Amino acid sequence: MQQTSTRRSVLRIAVGLMLVAALLLSACGSGSGGGTAGSETPGAQGPNPASERGNHLVVAQAQDPGNWDPIDTFFVAWASVTNNVFEGLVFRGPDLKLQPGLATEWKWIDEDTLQFKLRQGVTFHNGEPFNADAVVFTFERLLGEEGAKGPQQGNYASIDRVEKVDDYTVNFHMKTKDPVILTKLAGYGAVIVPPRYLKEHGDEYFDKHPVGTGPYKVVEYKQDDHIILERFADYWRGQPKIEKITYRFIPEEATRIAELTTGRVDIAVISPSQVDNVKNSAFLEIVTADSPTVYGLRFDVSKAPVDDVRVRRAIAQAIDAQAIIDTILKGYGKRISTFQSSLSFGNDPSLEPYPYDPEAAKKLLQEAGVQPGTKLTLSYIGTATVFGEIAQAVQSYLKNVGLEVELKTYETNTFYNDIIPNAQAGHLYQEGWGGWTLDFDNTAYLLYGKGQFWNPTFYDEEVQRLLEAERSTYDQDKRLEIFKQLDRRLYELVPTVPLYQDVTVWAVNRRVQDFVPPPDTRYWFFETSIASDQ
Amino acid sequence: MWRYVLRRLTGAVVVLFLTTLFVAYAVRLSGDPTVAMFQGGSAPTPDQLAQMRAALGIDRPFWQQYTDFVVGAVQGDMGTSFRTGQPVWAMIVERLPATVMLAVSAMAVAIMISFPLGVAAALRRGQWVDSFSRLLSLFGLSFPNFWLAIMFMLIFAVRLGWFPPSGFDGWRSLVLPAVTLGIILSATLVRLVRSSMLEVLGQPYIETARAKGVPEWRVVVAHGLRNALIPTVTFVGLQFGALLGGTVILEKVFAWPGLGQLALDAVGYRDYPVVQGVVTVLAAVTVLTNLLVDLSYGLLDPRVKVEGGASS
Numbered sequence: 001m002q003q004t005s006t007r008r009s010v011l012r013i014a015v016g017l018m019l020v021a022a023l024l025l026s027a028c029g030s031g032s033g034g035g036t037a038g039s040e041t042p043g044a045q046g047p048n049p050a051s052e053r054g055n056h057l058v059v060a061q062a063q064d065p066g067n068w069d070p071i072d073t074f075f076v077a078w079a080s081v082t083n084n085v086f087e088g089l090v091f092r093g094p095d096l097k098l099q100p101g102l103a104t105e106w107k108w109i110d111e112d113t114l115q116f117k118l119r120q121g122v123t124f125h126n127g128e129p130f131n132a133d134a135v136v137f138t139f140e141r142l143l144g145e146e147g148a149k150g151p152q153q154g155n156y157a158s159i160d161r162v163e164k165v166d167d168y169t170v171n172f173h174m175k176t177k178d179p180v181i182l183t184k185l186a187g188y189g190a191v192i193v194p195p196r197y198l199k200e201h202g203d204e205y206f207d208k209h210p211v212g213t214g215p216y217k218v219v220e221y222k223q224d225d226h227i228i229l230e231r232f233a234d235y236w237r238g239q240p241k242i243e244k245i246t247y248r249f250i251p252e253e254a255t256r257i258a259e260l261t262t263g264r265v266d267i268a269v270i271s272p273s274q275v276d277n278v279k280n281s282a283f284l285e286i287v288t289a290d291s292p293t294v295y296g297l298r299f300d301v302s303k304a305p306v307d308d309v310r311v312r313r314a315i316a317q318a319i320d321a322q323a324i325i326d327t328i329l330k331g332y333g334k335r336i337s338t339f340q341s342s343l344s345f346g347n348d349p350s351l352e353p354y355p356y357d358p359e360a361a362k363k364l365l366q367e368a369g370v371q372p373g374t375k376l377t378l379s380y381i382g383t384a385t386v387f388g389e390i391a392q393a394v395q396s397y398l399k400n401v402g403l404e405v406e407l408k409t410y411e412t413n414t415f416y417n418d419i420i421p422n423a424q425a426g427h428l429y430q431e432g433w434g435g436w437t438l439d440f441d442n443t444a445y446l447l448y449g450k451g452q453f454w455n456p457t458f459y460d461e462e463v464q465r466l467l468e469a470e471r472s473t474y475d476q477d478k479r480l481e482i483f484k485q486l487d488r489r490l491y492e493l494v495p496t497v498p499l500y501q502d503v504t505v506w507a508v509n510r511r512v513q514d515f516v517p518p519p520d521t522r523y524w525f526f527e528t529s530i531a532s533d534q
Numbered sequence: 535m536w537r538y539v540l541r542r543l544t545g546a547v548v549v550l551f552l553t554t555l556f557v558a559y560a561v562r563l564s565g566d567p568t569v570a571m572f573q574g575g576s577a578p579t580p581d582q583l584a585q586m587r588a589a590l591g592i593d594r595p596f597w598q599q600y601t602d603f604v605v606g607a608v609q610g611d612m613g614t615s616f617r618t619g620q621p622v623w624a625m626i627v628e629r630l631p632a633t634v635m636l637a638v639s640a641m642a643v644a645i646m647i648s649f650p651l652g653v654a655a656a657l658r659r660g661q662w663v664d665s666f667s668r669l670l671s672l673f674g675l676s677f678p679n680f681w682l683a684i685m686f687m688l689i690f691a692v693r694l695g696w697f698p699p700s701g702f703d704g705w706r707s708l709v710l711p712a713v714t715l716g717i718i719l720s721a722t723l724v725r726l727v728r729s730s731m732l733e734v735l736g737q738p739y740i741e742t743a744r745a746k747g748v749p750e751w752r753v754v755v756a757h758g759l760r761n762a763l764i765p766t767v768t769f770v771g772l773q774f775g776a777l778l779g780g781t782v783i784l785e786k787v788f789a790w791p792g793l794g795q796l797a798l799d800a801v802g803y804r805d806y807p808v809v810q811g812v813v814t815v816l817a818a819v820t821v822l823t824n825l826l827v828d829l830s831y832g833l834l835d836p837r838v839k840v841e842g843g844a845s846s
Contacts, residue, residue: 066618066799074571149589151571154582207619223618223628224799225702225791250700250789254684258692258699413802417569453579 152189346440377426643716652727674721771827
């Protein structure tokens with residue numbers, strides 16, 4: 001008895017070990033043999049395993065925002081889900097253009113008053129009507145005590161109060177000028193919430209059971225596991241094509257890829273290094289979009305020798321950003337001249353990035369009196385693996401021009417919340433920025449304005465003047481002119497070495513039709529459908 | 535017996551008190567939760583931060599916050615999560631079953647592997663079973679559990695399609711994480727079973743039993759294994775507490791919605807109440823398992839009297 005059970009368990013383990021060995025061997029084989037082993041994977045060919053699921057879409061993402069209340073969050077992971085659940089007065093779809101949402105039209109009735117005409121016949125998922133009272137309630141909540149507990153309030157600080165004119169008209173009275181206000185009203189804290197529902201159930205309940213006016217309603221949520229949406233029959237634009245959408249929260253990328261290749265997930269963002277793995281699968285395809293997120297290296301301009309603009313320029317010219325994009329990012333990146341994406345309002349496409357020129361860099365360093373072998377520190381987030389590789393590349397590029405770079409890593413929150421604001425990140429540090437308003441204002445003001453949280457040391461009188469000027473007018477032509485001057489000034493001062501604009505890569509199951517990749521990953525599945533014959 | 539239990543329980547309360555005090559203080563040293571909420575978005579103004587701190591009640595002195603926590607916890611209220619706005623207690627209760635399920639099944643897998651294998655290795659010392667058990671140990675100890683988890687996922691979920699790669703959906707999704715963790719645990723356990731068995735088998739009473747004509751399987755199981763169990767049970771008991779906290783990596787790889795993931799996220803977001811709550815619960819479970827382990831000695835070996843154990 002004892003003996004047989006021992007033998008059985010031995011057998012079981014032996015089989016396991018052999019399988020591991022087989023896998024290791026096949027992995028080696030595919031490395032040298034050009035990927036033949038990969039194509040033998042069951043499921044790589046043959047029927048699409050996801051088709052069993054029918055009209056049910058599954059999306060995987062790394063993070064669960066943990067809280068669905070619009071005023072409590074700043075995570076893109078929140079917007080990726082709730083863009084289908086909540087709506088704002090203004091709508092910004094995957095093409096990033098502003099268009100009527102819950103408001104049908106708007107106009108400035110005087111310098112400080114923005115008037116909205118509201119859409120009639122719209123209901124919340126709980127059956128409650130949408131009207132001026134809901135809008136007033138939403139903004140009183142956002143700008144009041146409840147909003148003070150969350151991070152969204154500050155975004156809307158330019159609004160003084162919202163006034164009901166009649167059931168379908170509201171006036172926004174502005175406290176300060178805010179040229180980006182319409183974009184802001186399209187998302188996050190400004191999406192409209194149901195007053196009666198919130199009064200009945202309270203904020204704590206709302207966090208887990210959100211209700212909006214969007215095409216999909218939330219039917220089930222299990223934290224850090226999944227959230228399930230079902231189409232909302234009374235949606236004002238009509239019926240969405242997909243019946244049910246599940247978002248699964250899977251923190252590990254290797255796991256997300258495994259789920260994609262077994263057909264249990266239809267859509268997920270992947271990193272460029274995984275593209276080849278996904279291409280092995282016959283029923284997955286790669287879709288990309290230029291992202292608003294940019295990456296670069298920021299200088300702490302209070303530290304010698306990078307307090308000298310010549311040194312900063314030299315470093316910008318010593319790094320071959322195009323080579324970094326081609327190799328580390330496998331081409332999934334775009335060069336940028338200032339720290340904003342090409343999608344951002346305020347970007348000047350005529351400005352060329354500094355060319356890669358190590359000789360010119362050496363000369364500039366010599367002019368600035370920087371001795372060869374001078375030591376610099378570069379810090380970044382330890383878990384950012386792609387940026388880790390970039391940091392190493394930068395280290396070797398700078399070695400070429402005689403600078404010794406020491407790499408230092410930090411935990412994400414410590415890095416953003418303690419190290420950067422307290423100017424402890426060293427000479428150079430990682431900087432990434434999303435710029436959700438797609439307007440340079442958001443980025444430029446917070447990163448280069450005097451006394452801003454994430455700008456501990458940089459200050460330039462001219463930059464400050466331009467920042468104030470762009471905020472004090474609603475005239476977009478004038479603002480663009482100001483931004484162009486600002487771009488030029490920042491380009492010359494090089495407070496940041498802009499490395500690249502991200503290109504977001506998705507792996508998408510081929511059965512998914514009309515999926516428009518949203519550059520800001522705020523999915524909009526209203527138009528998307530699922531082919532039944534795939 | 536009851537006096538002993540009572541004394542141990544008092545000790546447990548002191549341990550819990552010290553643990554929570556340390557954790558509450560340490561998590562506050564790690565950074566400001568209000569700032570963490572702005573990660574990757576807009577930047578906060580100092581006024582806004584001050585307002586949020588006041589709203590969350592973390593602008594008050596540490597001793598006041600800690601007293602509130604203890605008074606609340608005693609009444610069964612562990613506060614509200616900064617990130618999710620949910621009661622911490624409810625969050626833990628929701629997650630605990632997933633982690634316990636994983637820990638118990640991993641332990642079962644480890645026992646199923648290491649007991650038969652360890653006993654066989656001791657009986658057939660120097661033969662292939664013994665070498666094989668050593669190989670398994672080496673395998674379990676030298677591969678990081680993270681790597682092992684991904685390998686198993688690639689083989690059994692992606693290649694063979696036997697189990698779902700991740701998630702929490704029925705017994706089939708339990709298999710891969712439980713087996714991975716179980717194999718890692720058996721690496722140590724199998725050696726321990728083997729050496730305790732060897733020690734016991736060398737005792738005179740084994741010879742006596744054999745001389746009396748007791749069948750060999752009875753000698754091994756009733757006389758040998760039973761006595762070899764004491765050090766093993768201690769190990770299993772201690773491991774169980776560590777297991778609950780140690781499933782973190784595997785919970786992440788297998789997207790398993792347990793306490794480990796909750797704790798990891800909470801530390802990341804500086805969600806003080808959640809960190810405090812999870813640590814308190816894990817500490818309580820660990821202390822209780824240790825107590826149960828000590829009490830179980832008496833059942834396994836009549837020579838061990840709990841009163842005697844306490845006075846020594």
